[in-house]
Amino acid sequence: MVKPIIRTKQLIKRYPMEGETIVALKGIDLEIQSGEFLAVMGPSGSGKSTLMHILGLLDSLTEGTYELEGLNVSHISREMRADLRNQKIGFVFQTFNLLARSTALDNVKLPMLYLRPRINGSHKKAMEALKSVGLADRASHLPRQLSGGQQQRVAIARALVNNPALILADEPTGNLDTKTGREIMDLLSSLHERGITVIIVTHDPEIGRLTRRRILVRDGIIIQDEED
Amino acid sequence: MNIWLTALRLAIGSLRAYKVRSFLTMLGIIIGIGSVIVMINVGRGAEVNIQEQIRNLGSNMLMIFSGSSRSGGVRGGFGTKPSLRVKDAEAIARECPAVAEVTYSIVKNMQIVAGNSNWGTSVQGTTPEYRLVRNWPVKYGEFINAHHMKSAASVVVLGSAVAENLFESWEDVIGQKIRINNFPFRIIGVMNSKGRTPAGRDQDDVVFVPYTTAMRKLMGSRLPGVVHFIGVSAHSKQLVAEAKREVEELLRQRHRILTEADDDFTLRTLDEIAAASEKTGNIMTLLLTSVAAVSLVVGGIGIMNVMLVSVTERTREIGIRMAVGARERDVLIQFLVESTTMSFVGGLLGILLGIGASRAITHLAKWPTIISIDAIFLATLFSAAVGIFFGFYPARKAASLDPIEALNYE
Numbered sequence: 001m002v003k004p005i006i007r008t009k010q011l012i013k014r015y016p017m018e019g020e021t022i023v024a025l026k027g028i029d030l031e032i033q034s035g036e037f038l039a040v041m042g043p044s045g046s047g048k049s050t051l052m053h054i055l056g057l058l059d060s061l062t063e064g065t066y067e068l069e070g071l072n073v074s075h076i077s078r079e080m081r082a083d084l085r086n087q088k089i090g091f092v093f094q095t096f097n098l099l100a101r102s103t104a105l106d107n108v109k110l111p112m113l114y115l116r117p118r119i120n121g122s123h124k125k126a127m128e129a130l131k132s133v134g135l136a137d138r139a140s141h142l143p144r145q146l147s148g149g150q151q152q153r154v155a156i157a158r159a160l161v162n163n164p165a166l167i168l169a170d171e172p173t174g175n176l177d178t179k180t181g182r183e184i185m186d187l188l189s190s191l192h193e194r195g196i197t198v199i200i201v202t203h204d205p206e207i208g209r210l211t212r213r214r215i216l217v218r219d220g221i222i223i224q225d226e227e228d
Numbered sequence: 229m230n231i232w233l234t235a236l237r238l239a240i241g242s243l244r245a246y247k248v249r250s251f252l253t254m255l256g257i258i259i260g261i262g263s264v265i266v267m268i269n270v271g272r273g274a275e276v277n278i279q280e281q282i283r284n285l286g287s288n289m290l291m292i293f294s295g296s297s298r299s300g301g302v303r304g305g306f307g308t309k310p311s312l313r314v315k316d317a318e319a320i321a322r323e324c325p326a327v328a329e330v331t332y333s334i335v336k337n338m339q340i341v342a343g344n345s346n347w348g349t350s351v352q353g354t355t356p357e358y359r360l361v362r363n364w365p366v367k368y369g370e371f372i373n374a375h376h377m378k379s380a381a382s383v384v385v386l387g388s389a390v391a392e393n394l395f396e397s398w399e400d401v402i403g404q405k406i407r408i409n410n411f412p413f414r415i416i417g418v419m420n421s422k423g424r425t426p427a428g429r430d431q432d433d434v435v436f437v438p439y440t441t442a443m444r445k446l447m448g449s450r451l452p453g454v455v456h457f458i459g460v461s462a463h464s465k466q467l468v469a470e471a472k473r474e475v476e477e478l479l480r481q482r483h484r485i486l487t488e489a490d491d492d493f494t495l496r497t498l499d500e501i502a503a504a505s506e507k508t509g510n511i512m513t514l515l516l517t518s519v520a521a522v523s524l525v526v527g528g529i530g531i532m533n534v535m536l537v538s539v540t541e542r543t544r545e546i547g548i549r550m551a552v553g554a555r556e557r558d559v560l561i562q563f564l565v566e567s568t569t570m571s572f573v574g575g576l577l578g579i580l581l582g583i584g585a586s587r588a589i590t591h592l593a594k595w596p597t598i599i600s601i602d603a604i605f606l607a608t609l610f611s612a613a614v615g616i617f618f619g620f621y622p623a624r625k626a627a628s629l630d631p632i633e634a635l636n637y638e
């Protein structure tokens with residue numbers, strides 16, 4: 001664990017609004033090594049999700065630099081960002097974000113649909129991913145036929161299916177009760193044990209305590225960075 | 229699996245997920261394509277029918293009327309400024325080598341009385357050759373012959389419609405008497421039915437008397453030797469154009485028409501008539517088809533509308549797809565294939581509807597229709613094109629969504 005998977009320098013994100021400009025991130029310097037298990041914490045509106053979206057290449061930064069696996073991705077094209085999201089990053093959201101009209105299996109297959117070059121055996125891979133989150137027997141269920149915890153497991157299976165280097169989870173337990181939340185956290189920490197870099201956004205200190213490193217964001221800057 | 233196949237699978241999946249809506253969306257295209265197909269089928273059918281009727285007018289025939297013509301149509305026609313004479317017809321027979329038979333006739337509408345029925349019809353004073361030029365067989369009895377002509381006999385040959393209207397049974401009409409203009413005539417024959425002209429006139433609503441008799445007894449006030457119509461048949465189909473040239477030159481000479489001046493007669497070959505009617509037929513088809521095309525455009529706008537709503541409704545889905553790695557192009561193709569699939573399937577259903585409706589029209593209204601393969605081919609292409617054209621804007625809109633905004637869309 002010496003190679004940084006993520007390195008940002010003076011990352012700034014501004015939202016130009018009518019009248020005044022909102023500065024969501026005011027200069028983030030962050031280095032994360034491959035295989036880390038990390039929580040981003042902070043009060044509401046501090047910029048956690050914004051940081052997560054930029055690290056996940058869902059959004060673009062305004063100023064500064066961002067290197068992903070040594071590659072400068074600060075100003076790459078939309079298409080390239082889509083490809084990197086597809087191959088290197090898996091997302092887990094608070095609201096699960098599954099396709100409501102597709103089965104659990106089809107939801108898990110989704111990232112492979114956009115994988116290039118195409119691969120064979122996507123069915124088998126999706127089944128394996130479902131099995132690894134303990135839902136092999138729910139493959140043909142629609143999201144509404146699953147509990148919240150199960151839906152989040154399907155989302156994790158989907159995030160895993162293209163063997164990403166990085167999993168980004170924004171409040172993954174926010175819509176779940178404590179017990180189910182703990183199960184999801186156990187699942188995420190097992191991914192960390194498999195060597196995947198896992199970053200969790202949370203404002204819950206109980207959840208943060210389960211990770212190995214916590215950074216605290218306030219008003220768009222990192223004010224604290226502690227490691228066990 | 230390639231990107232298009234994936235998109236097609238997604239499209240079919242989403243059409244099935246939103247069955248009713250998809251069908252309603254397709255309805256515009258179904259009706260549009262259906263009506264295009266029906267229009268073209270009916271148009272083609274009518275055209276072929278008319279062409280057949282024109283061929284049926286006579287064999288290798290040239291028709292000559294009094295009065296000059298303008299390009300496109302016959303001006304004047306029967307009656308106006310009679311410029312044709314029996315002597316013209318005789319000269320044509322004598323001096324034009326390409327000509328096989330010549331006939332001429334004079335026409336007037338008159339009342340016919342048989343017993344206590346009477347019937348208004350067109351009385352034609354004509355010659356024995358009329359039957360040959362018009363290629364028109366006699367059903368019962370005989371046609372006017374040279375002897376009848378010479379003696380100006382009071383004999384009449386009935387068109388089948390007249391026979392039908394005046395008599396209960398046809399077999400014993402030969403030899404019976406009818407009165408035309410109060411003169412008694414003896415029936416010597418009944419013609420085969422020839423049907424309608426392309427203009428819709430019933431050719432069987434006619435009686436024939438010898439030209440000489442007509443001039444003497446029925447149309448006495450006319451100038452002697454005047455005819456309304458000269459019919460000429462060429463020796464062969466190949467000689468029709470040659471015959472036309474010969475006849476035209478001869479008549480211009482006989483009528484002393486200066487080189488610069490217009491003809492005082494109108495000469496038409498059946499091919500020319502056929503071409504003219506084909507032209508009007510084409511214009512009709514074009515008109516009807518453009519009306520149908522408008523409905524197709526309306527159908528396309530319907531698709532665009534629904535696709536726009538669909539993009540808005542599925543914003544979150546688009547965001548999810550983008551988050552897991554769908555590129556702009558993937559989303560664009562997905563929605564484009566969806567709209568095209570919808571319009572294409574609508575087009576196919578429209579073609580089936582159109583064929584069904586054409587059959588029904590033929591069956592119920594007795595109109596001939598012809599299932600036109602190129603129309604089907606064109607309709608298929610067109611419906612797909614409608615989907616691509618009207619689906620592009622919504623697809624573009626979907627593809628250019630911002631992933632974050634799409635994901636956070638309520």
Ligand SMILES: Nc1ncnc2c1ncn2[C@@H]1O[C@H](COP(=O)(O)OP(=O)(O)OP(=O)(O)O)[C@@H](O)[C@H]1O
Nearest residue numbers: 015022023024043044045046047048049050051203
């Ligand atoms: N699209 C946007 N346009 C304008 N301002 C935005 C936009 N997205 C976020 N912001 C602003 O940026 C700041 C940071 O928002 P962000 O969503 O990152 O906060 P957060 O830490 O995730 O909060 P929470 O814990 O409530 O999720 C907020 O002030 C927010 O209003």
Ligand SMILES: [Mg+2]
Nearest residue numbers: 048049050170
């Ligand atoms: Mg947030």
